[in-house]
Amino acid sequence: MNNPNVHTKMRWSLLLPAALSLLVCSCSNLKYLPANEQLYVGGKVNFDPKVKDQKDLTEELEGLLRPKPNSKVLGLRYKLWLYNISKPPKGKGLNYLLHEKWGEPPVLARTLDLDKNRDILVNRLQNRGFFQGAVDADSSGKNRKVTAVYTADAGHRYTIREVRFPQEDDPLDSLIRGTAKSTLLKPGDYYDLDRIKDERERIDAALKEQGYFYFSPDNLIMRVDSSLGGVVDINVRVKDDAPEKGLRPYAIRNININTNYSLSGNQRRRRGEEYTYGDFSILDTRHQFRPIIFKRSVFFKHGGLYTRRMHNLTLNRLVNLNVFKFVKLEFTDVLQNPKDSLAREKARDTAGIERVDFSERPQATDSLGRGLMDANFYLTPDKKKSLRFQVSGYSKSNNFVGSEVSISARNRNWLKGAELLEVKLAGGFETQVGGKQVTGSSNSYSLSPEVNLYIPRFITPFKGINGSTIFVPKTILNVGYELLKRTGFYNLNSFRFQGGYNWKENEAKEHTLNVVSVNYVLPSHITDTFQHRLDLDPVLRQSFEKQFIIGTNYNYVYNDQLIRESRFNTYFNGNVDVAGNLLGAVMGKHDFEHPATIGNIPFSQYVRLSADVRNYWKLNKNVRWVNRLFIGYGYAYGNSRSLPFVKQFYIGGSNSIRAFRARALGPGTYYTRENNLFANEAGDIKLEMNTELRAKLFGLVNGAVFVDAGNIWLQRATPERPGGEFHFSKALSQLAVGTGVGLRFDFSILLLRLDLAFPLRKPYLPEGRRWVLDQINFGDAGWRKENLVLNIAIGYPF
Template sequence: MKQLIKSILFLLACLVVASCSTTSRLKPGQYLYTGADININPDSSTRIDNQKEVKKTLESKTRPRPNKSILGIKYKLLIHNLAPDTVKPKGIGNWLKNKIGEPPVLLNDVKIKYNNDVLKSYLISQGYLQSDVTGDTVIKGKKGKAVYTVNTGIRYKINSITFPKDTGDLTHIINLNKDKTLLKVGDFYDLDTYKNERIRIDNDLKESGYFYFNPDYLILQVDSTIGKNLVDVNVNIKNTSPDAALKPYTIHNINIFPNYNLRRDSLLRSLKPIQYNDFNIYDNRNTFKPKLFDRLVFFKKGENYNRKDHNQSLNRMVNIGAFQDVRAEFLPIDSFRNNQLNLNIYLTPLKKNSLTFSVTGTSKSNNFVGSEVKLTQTTRNLFRGAEQLDISVSGGFETQVSGIAKGLNSYSFTAEGKLTFPQFIVPFYKPKTTNAFIPKTIASLSYQLLSRGSQYSLNAFKTEFGYNWKENIRKEHNFNPISVNFVHASFPDSATKENLFNSNPILRSSLENQFIIGSNYNFTYSNQMETARRNNIYFNGGVETSGNVWGLFVSKDELGRRGLFGTSLTQFVRLETDLRDYYKINKNVTWANRLNLGYGYAYGNSTSLPFVRQFFAGGSNDIRAFRARTLGPGTYKVPENKTFSDQGGDIKMMLNTELRFKIVSVLYGAVFVDAGNIWLRKEDKGDPAIPGSARLGSGFKLKNALNELAVGTGAGLRIDAQIFVIRLDGAFPIRKPYLPSGQRWVLDQVDFGSKMWRKENLILNIGIGYPF
């Protein structure tokens, strides 16, 4: 108890010293500005709606902002004051003083009248039309603050809304869509709503050809003199609106310049165009097939201009990935005297060929470190239809730097070819899509060689044919009707193979030849690009099948098994979902959560999922308190003498929660809790002839699932520079599912001071990007 009191007194003393040091360099007559206080209706017992939120908003609008602080300590000012008064223009002293630190914000910097006007203007915009704000300053010692007294009055509501009389095409469109108005009788007066209503009307007019109309040509007149704190709103067209804005325009000529640059401008314009449908194509090099533009340009000759076609055309031309610059120009014919527009589309292609080279380093939680070199050749517009061919080769190595298998080296070589067509290619059918996103047909072929030193080698061949398309900016689909995987293992000799299998029985099923032929589908939903949202969601769901439909075309052997090239065909259905939620507590703190579920059902030739399709637990992006792939299945624990520890399962359940917060600049911190495990659908009873091959407790039982979850917790640091994220997480287990029931919670055994405990429990994870 005495020690606790001493600690508290010491902390208080530190706070006092820190507080004093922030004002020690102030000159006579200078006062450190500590912020603004907002008093709303202090002479009235009536509270306004959302008073706390209004007060917080008003405080955020006052200027200047006081020096930044954590727990009341103005750390940036402290750093500034640590540096001498004069520092060199360049060097660490200047960096600390002016980049990391910040000079004191003084009370003299506060402009009371300016802030009064800003706060009053905001209140009026929210419907407090009779509000009043008065400000003053209060000085105490070497510090001062601003105090603003706000009298809001009663908030006004909308009594009626009137639209312009239907006297022509323009006013007819406005009245035709007035039932979609954002202005509602009984709602509070809100300036932002009025602005959005003008934008809504402008969008309706743009869809009907009014190219030159602008929201500023609309006026919303508000009459607040009718009494009872009510307003009448009258929507009208300004008399000063130009004639060009008040008439609809149609598309006349559509001129496309597919291989445009400024140097060739005059030459291209002098060419005789190729006539294709409604397009005039100016390109003497025939860079692209004319029919490509049927999928990129939605305008038709003689049709009214509309914003939807405009946006979708631009989005498609940008997203197709063939052009480095896209520009659409609408020009009136005969200087606004008629109602026609010429559309000129200028497209500058990307270079046909490009070569990229990359080197990456890896450090994994299963004690492997290594590097990979990758070379990629990209050929664009391969068949003059904006196709793209990517051919890549890569090679890498990994070595295990600690653990039982220390010194074990792994080498890999990968070759891959991927051909992307910017359209759906479906036999006997030509589907058309009309949204802003380009559908893609993708065919790929790859080969990988993985060598585990003198133990074994894996040769993996994979080919896929499928489709990728977006419904909208949030929803994306990937469907591969054909997916073929063949994995062949080889060994230096039969003796090495048998010794390896006898010491690690799990390898027998993991390294057997595998033939996977089937289909897969993935759906992704995400609104993370909508940064204004306080709550963002990400969802990915997928299903994969093997050996069912395609298995019908494969003959059976004498044992009734379907196979190809002497290898049994793997048969299974695999489901997986990944749901994530990101809640912004404030602009610097986010609470992130994830639920990851997986289930695999093997049948026919197979008793469990093939090793390359199994679920795994543990590692830097998973349950971080356990090493990669060492957790489970179920209550089974890998014996310490096993050099091969990868444990897979047919079922997975994982939950993660993480609180992320900004520390300073690009440095962020996090605290987290991970929970989960994997299981086999049926318990692995092993081979009776091989002692120790059984994995007891590996089977899944719904009633025992929660009792068999592993739980870990920890903290981490992240360098988030937007274009990349480097992450360091430290974690330790607080629940071990492989311990006897009733003894699995081990929180009471945590002992950071014990070297033995740290060696057995503390896991450090280095990662690129966030874990989820």
């Protein structure tokens, strides 16, 4: 089967039926149309003459057209086709899914209203500054398909000549005038109604920071003078009928916190149950919370001016404590005391008895004339203790199957200061169910208890570093143990302790700094069979020696998808991991042949850097193009001649180069001839690139086409892995390349992923023969067995 003509014919034999099926599906949709009906296939907007920013304007206007045509992927109206091949359902089942869930009824041309669409387009053009804009509407039909065509004569686009802010001297007008330097309306910019609305929102937000709690964007009027010939003047002022409450700043009088609020309202409150802590009046009848958490989370102060920043900051802090199920904040106006003579409206009845009507009491103010409000917090505690049990199963591409059982207990308010205590216990097993059996390696078992403590503040010797962002900083302590038992080979014990901090700079930026990270690795019960393997592989032998890994690591994540989902989003994850540097400096000169030790146990020394960059391009509402670049570099020194095995990079598997099995690729051009059941290849340097086109198909089913490339290398050459050393000039020629297709089933709570991949380039083959495109033969069972890799996983690979 090495004849290229045979392969060419085979590829055409696969592609032609697929192409013909697409054509048939596309044409067959028309035959299902009712008699005398036509299919509406969409509308387009043309500008005559052309205008500036025409592409964006065209896209905006076309997005307003109704109805929306049937959706397409790669030119195929697949949802319409599914609808057509099914029948109106009489019950649940496949026909119901095709017709009601995955399918889409035809959009008929008779539902098109050209006049209504034309009016909508003219209105939008005027909102964008084309005050004399006109639109002609027409439609064309061919082969029972109708397309709407709108031709826009936009005319002159008005620009802003001048923006005038209030000139009066009263406090409110002065504040509005003071925001002018930040205005969104710039002379020379095009008139844009949405930008004018945004300007009102901007002014309102600025006033909220000055205490104007009741002010609203609707209290502003933006008068536009368009009689100047091609330009406009915009006059900003407060409406004459704006409510009086909106024209006055407000300060906080009392801060009341109810920590056990019931949504049902069925709660009894006894006099004297509140207590005072600083500026707060706290009602905590069950004594669940230490008041210090409110001092760190509530940023309003008695007598302080209301600001929206403090409002949002406080609510977010309380929510992010993760101890309250519901957080509610209400502000109530403070009215003048009934005994105040200014508040009394007196009247005498016929018996001479004085009546006092307090229903219209005026609002109380402070000495600065500011209105007064009480801030009332209603907090509903979440369930303090919870228990979670989970069972999972998996199947690997190397004929191993396994299962894991985990149980975790959580205490959300362990020390009454919103601390989270988490205790986990997990155990699992793995066994071989097919393929070539390797004596003694069929079963493995794992056991891993772990304790995590999350404290909602920085614990440091320094004061005032907890900050005032909406995110709660955390001090994190972790203690864990892991036992991995490989029957017939070894037991590997790993003890770890980690202490550090986690904080978010904003919604997109997150930092994690582990000041202390200690890992003690202790192998035991090593059999003669595995010892022989260690004797032949010094790198593997070093990873199975008793050793300490003591160091510090820092991780930074930027993800603007958390801020907004736009046409282009970026993700970045950078990590710095260093170990043994301070210990090495204290203990003096040493090397891996004569290592420094702690209690006769050597410790690792290395610097490890990695960067993961991803971008997400939204091509349209159903198709997204995702790319990833991963670069990793590790340098071992002093006590170590390579990174510890747990810190080395590996490649392949369901989240990497999917055409190659995990840890079975590299380093460099090296290739292990042993059975992949024991694949454990790793390296000090890694380069990986991935590109994936993702498309929504129907219902909960999504599809993908992908290409992966990359490899790992060693920092130093070793005779046991010839060709594994990194050389910059040879790196690109040693990349592995794979491709494939995938299906993803999005069940909302989880995403099940199936990726079928095969290699295009094998770096371990001789130069000139590494590309293997001419060997692809889906009809050959031997080729499929050797090259096709099915990856089953949860979640996206990146």
